[in-house]
Amino acid sequence: xxxxxxxxxxxxxxxxxxxxxxxxxxxxxxxxxxxxxxxxxxxxxxxxxxxxxxxxxxxxxxxxxxxxxxxxxxxxxxxx
Numbered sequence: 001x002x003x004x005x006x007x008x009x010x011x012x013x014x015x016x017x018x019x020x021x022x023x024x025x026x027x028x029x030x031x032x033x034x035x036x037x038x039x040x041x042x043x044x045x046x047x048x049x050x051x052x053x054x055x056x057x058x059x060x061x062x063x064x065x066x067x068x069x070x071x072x073x074x075x076x077x078x079x080x
Contacts, residue, residue, distance in 0.1 A: 001030070001034075001035030001036050001037045001038070001070075002030040002033075002035040002037065002038040002039070002070065003038070003039050003040070003041070004026070004038070004039075004040045004041070005041050006041075007019075007022075007023070007040065009022065019051060020077055023055075023077060024074060024077045024078065027070055027073060027074045027077065028074065030070050031070050031071060031074065035070060036068075036069065036070060037066065037067060037068050037069070037070065038066065038067045038070055038073065039060065039064050039065065039066040039067075040052055040057065040064065040065045040066070041063060041064060042063065042064070042065060043063070044062040044063065049065070052065045053065065055067075055073060055076050055077060056072075056073065056076055
């Protein structure tokens with residue numbers, strides 16, 4: 001239902017919770033729009049794959065990470 005094509009946080013703001021907060025706010029918006037799932041387009045060599053995987057994202061293939069339950073993902077984000 002939902003898709004992120006590009007998601008960037010300035011290097012100097014990384015590891016300060018900015019990305020997690022932005023991701024959380026986006027998920028709240030998706031849930032309000034009744035979107036149940038989410039996928040993120042990402043290059044295989046991108047070092048930030050781990051950001052998505054730490055919140056339970058699964059590789060659909062080399063270029064897509066997905067979640068089947070946005071509500072569960074939001075709970076994971078809020079407890080990290």
